[in-house]
Amino acid sequence: MTHPAAPEPTTPQSSPSEWLTDSNGQIALSIRFQGKPLFQEKSPYQTVEVFDTYSCGKMLTIDSMVMCTEWDEAAYHEMIAQVPMLTHPGVQDVLVIGAGDGGTIREILRHDHVQKITMVEIDEAVIRASQQFLPGIASAFNNPKLDLRVDDGIKFVENATAESYDLIVIDSSDPVGPSEGLFTKSFYEGVFRALRPGGVVTVQSESPSFNPKAFTELNLCLKAVFGSDSVHCYLLHIPTYPTGMWSLTYCAKQGPHPLKDFDYAKAEQFTEAHCMRYYNADVHQAAFCLPTYVRKMING
Amino acid sequence: MTHPAAPEPTTPQSSPSEWLTDSNGQIALSIRFQGKPLFQEKSPYQTVEVFDTYSCGKMLTIDSMVMCTEWDEAAYHEMIAQVPMLTHPGVQDVLVIGAGDGGTIREILRHDHVQKITMVEIDEAVIRASQQFLPGIASAFNNPKLDLRVDDGIKFVENATAESYDLIVIDSSDPVGPSEGLFTKSFYEGVFRALRPGGVVTVQSESPSFNPKAFTELNLCLKAVFGSDSVHCYLLHIPTYPTGMWSLTYCAKQGPHPLKDFDYAKAEQFTEAHCMRYYNADVHQAAFCLPTYVRKMING
Numbered sequence: 079m080t081h082p083a084a085p086e087p088t089t090p091q092s093s094p095s096e097w098l099t100d101s102n103g104q105i106a107l108s109i110r111f112q113g114k115p116l117f118q119e120k121s122p123y124q125t126v127e128v129f130d131t132y133s134c135g136k137m138l139t140i141d142s143m144v145m146c147t148e149w150d151e152a153a154y155h156e157m158i159a160q161v162p163m164l165t166h167p168g169v170q171d172v173l174v175i176g177a178g179d180g181g182t183i184r185e186i187l188r189h190d191h192v193q194k195i196t197m198v199e200i201d202e203a204v205i206r207a208s209q210q211f212l213p214g215i216a217s218a219f220n221n222p223k224l225d226l227r228v229d230d231g232i233k234f235v236e237n238a239t240a241e242s243y244d245l246i247v248i249d250s251s252d253p254v255g256p257s258e259g260l261f262t263k264s265f266y267e268g269v270f271r272a273l274r275p276g277g278v279v280t281v282q283s284e285s286p287s288f289n290p291k292a293f294t295e296l297n298l299c300l301k302a303v304f305g306s307d308s309v310h311c312y313l314l315h316i317p318t319y320p321t322g323m324w325s326l327t328y329c330a331k332q333g334p335h336p337l338k339d340f341d342y343a344k345a346e347q348f349t350e351a352h353c354m355r356y357y358n359a360d361v362h363q364a365a366f367c368l369p370t371y372v373r374k375m376i377n378g
Numbered sequence: 379m380t381h382p383a384a385p386e387p388t389t390p391q392s393s394p395s396e397w398l399t400d401s402n403g404q405i406a407l408s409i410r411f412q413g414k415p416l417f418q419e420k421s422p423y424q425t426v427e428v429f430d431t432y433s434c435g436k437m438l439t440i441d442s443m444v445m446c447t448e449w450d451e452a453a454y455h456e457m458i459a460q461v462p463m464l465t466h467p468g469v470q471d472v473l474v475i476g477a478g479d480g481g482t483i484r485e486i487l488r489h490d491h492v493q494k495i496t497m498v499e500i501d502e503a504v505i506r507a508s509q510q511f512l513p514g515i516a517s518a519f520n521n522p523k524l525d526l527r528v529d530d531g532i533k534f535v536e537n538a539t540a541e542s543y544d545l546i547v548i549d550s551s552d553p554v555g556p557s558e559g560l561f562t563k564s565f566y567e568g569v570f571r572a573l574r575p576g577g578v579v580t581v582q583s584e585s586p587s588f589n590p591k592a593f594t595e596l597n598l599c600l601k602a603v604f605g606s607d608s609v610h611c612y613l614l615h616i617p618t619y620p621t622g623m624w625s626l627t628y629c630a631k632q633g634p635h636p637l638k639d640f641d642y643a644k645a646e647q648f649t650e651a652h653c654m655r656y657y658n659a660d661v662h663q664a665a666f667c668l669p670t671y672v673r674k675m676i677n678g
Contacts, residue, residue: 097406104433105617106397108406133404150587153669287450287617315613315623315669317405317587322622323615349670356669364664369453369615369656370649 098129098137100144100320102288107320109134109144116211121203123256128211134318136211138179140204140251147318151181151215152355157314157365158326159185160357162245162278164345165328165336169244172196173272175231175260176282177249178204180216186247187218188352195224196243198231200256232259235268243272248281253292261296266303273331279304283311283327286372288320297327297376304329310336311376312365314356325372337366398429398437400444400620402588407620409434409444416511421503423556428511434618436511438479440504440551447618451481451515452655457614457665458626459485460657462545462578464645465628465636469544472496473572475531475560476582477549478504480516486547487518488652495524496543498531500556532559535568543572548581553592561596566603573631579604583611583627586672588620597627597676604629610636611676612665614656625672637666 097108111129116136118127129137135148146154159182163169170193174182178199186192199205205228208216218224227234231250246269253261269279281300284292300309310328328336345359397408411429416436418427429437435448446454459482463469470493474482478499486492499505505528508516518524527534531550546569553561569579581600584592600609610628628636645659 099408101408104410104431106408106410107620108399108401108408110404110406131404152671287615287622313615315587315615315621317621317623320407321615321617322587323617355671358667358670358673360667361669364667367658367660367664369661370658371452371655373658 098127098131098139098142098144100139100142102320105288105320107144107318109137109147109318111137117207119203119207121201123201126201126203126207128207137318138204138208138212141255143252144318144320145204145251146179146181146212146215148212148214150317151179152357153314153316154324155181155185155215156354156357157312158182158247158249158280158282160345160348160354161312161326161328161336161362161365162247162280163189164348164362165334165340166245166276166278167334170194171243171245171274173235173238173243173246174198175235175246175248175250176200176257177247179208179212180205180219182247182249183221183224184215184218186245187221187223188348192223195221196227197224198227198229198234200228200230202228232265235265235272238268238272240271241274244274244277246273246277246279248279250282252284252289261292261299263299263302266299270303270331275331276333277331278333279329279331281327281329283325285319285321285324286313286375287323290375293325294375300327300329304331308333310366311368311372312336313368313372314365337363398431398439398442398444400439400442402620405588405620407444407618409437409447409618411437417507419503419507421501423501426501426503426507428507437618438504438508438512441555443552444618444620445504445551446479446481446512446515448512448514450617451479452657453614453616454624455481455485455515456654456657457612458482458547458549458580458582460645460648460654461612461626461628461636461662461665462547462580463489464648464662465634465640466544466576466578467634470494471543471545471574473535473538473543473546474498475535475546475548475550476500476557477547479508479512480505480519482547482549483521483524484515484518486545487521487523492523495521496527497524498527498529498534500528500530502528532565535565535572538568538572540571541574544574544577546573546577546579548579550582552584552589561592561599563599563602566599570603570631575631576633577631578633579629579631581627581629583625585619585621585624586613586675587623590675593625594675600627600629604631608633610666611668611672612636613668613672614665637663
């Protein structure tokens with residue numbers, strides 16, 4: 079039986095199990111967890127929680143929005159990190175904004191040629207919760223190449239030295255609360271400035287199906303800053319995000335094209351050596367092939 | 379604001395709006411609808427309902443499982459029909475099992491070279507509900523090339539003349555209730571027999587993330603009948619199915635390979651001429667590129 083009777087996210091109080099619900103008001107994804115939250119803290123920025131789910135392992139949420147689960151985090155972290163890392167031939171200096179769970183830096187640090195990652199996460203509660211309850215994701219915080227700053231990513235980018243990074247990853251939560259400023263043109267102008275010529279950026283760019291307005295607006299914003307021909311949206315399956323269909327966006331500053339300059343054989347070799355769980359060279363290329371209605375949302 | 383406060387699928391009674399929940403007991407997708415169900419009938423086989431949702435148009439459900447919504451039905455119907463139709467060079471005789479909403483035959487009948495579609499749907503309530511409330515999906519029921527039978531697809535396939543179809547589409551609901559027999563080896567042996575040499579089959583093959591057991595078992599079953607090299611799983615994004623990640627499977631009986639024998643230019647021209655909403659030639663190819671963990675689920 080794959081479909082037992084519908085559960086009742088409706089009456090959590092009356093049940094020993096509970097449901098975490100991530101909703102936009104019209105569509106909602108609920109994930110069942112056992113017992114009480116393992117971590118629950120109202121930080122100065124947001125409510126950070128960790129749940130022990132029945133089928134997805136431990137799950138990190140911020141203001142009831144799913145950030146990641148142990149079960150399917152590889153999709154997001156491998157795709158936001160390996161698509162640029164396996165396109166750009168020799169990333170040395172990296173800036174990561176957000177990404178408090180640590181999955182993105184874990185992926186970037188698989189590449190020995192990386193010299194230094196500066197990571198700026200505004201909320202230390204996210205880091206602390208992840209280190210305590212998601213050690214498989216938060217596994218790279220002690221790496222000596224990491225310069226971790228608990229600070230405001232927007233201000234950090236404003237003050238960053240020009241042309242100092244080969245790769246910048248904007249691994250934000252959704253555009254409410256502290257992440258709102260990560261979805262503005264002035265922020266991305268700063269990102270562009272901080273990037274070396276030849277450098278690349280990847281951005282968490284929301285869902286065409288769940289957040290269509292944020293998705294299209296961010297794409298327009300990135301094209302205004304990087305130029306239309308240098309902005310490439312790609313899709314992935316994240317089963318524990320509402321609607322499961324999520325996007326990331328690759329932008330280049332006179333940098334490599336994610337398909338034309340892609341070294342398939344090298345990526346395939348890397349994928350196998352590191353036992354990637356979601357990413358592979360075929361998926362890298364396929365992710366940029368958008369369904370027609372998604373193409374139209376961003377190409378007019 | 380893309381994320382207003384979580385709604386309360388929890389207290390439908392106290393709210394003017396309601397939520398339809400599709401769940402496997404651990405993960406649940408809820409879609410909000412207005413008013414009462416537009417259609418609600420307990421047929422001899424199942425409960426068939428149509429809802430008027432807030433963000434997905436009209437929605438057809440069977441036993442609280444989402445079958446399709448007006449908003450995103452194109453993904454499923456175009457991908458189950460156009461992938462084989464644009465791979466096989468000249469389909470004339472088609473058998474469709476299930477597919478009571480009509481979307482699959484609408485897609486197949488875009489191709490003038492089709493001579494006849496025999497469609498076998500067990501539950502006339504599904505057809506009736508779709509004709510009444512989903513006219514954009516159920517638009518082809520009056521086509522003179524259609525031979526519609528309200529009958530048991532399993533028995534129909536058992537008694538079908540050998541080697542009589544170029545394309546067979548198994549467009550079933552999930553493997554509970556009347557669709558359970560559509561997930562067995564003996565059924566697919568019948569399908570294989572009914573197929574002309576050179577013919578192809580597409581099958582609704584469940585979700586690797588939401589129904590992993592049904593997904594892997596069906597893949598094994600199809601490989602046992604068609605041979606491993608002739609079975610090709612492909613993925614698509616269906617935002618209104620739980621986890622959003624769904625699979626279809628293409629099988630050939632000494633028939634064309636869905637990538638090696640694919641005519642990209644012809645598919646692209648067809649896509650544009652028919653204003654496809656999801657399918658395009660790039661997506662056709664990309665859909666067969668599986669994330670590594672999905673590959674492993676079916677390749678061991």
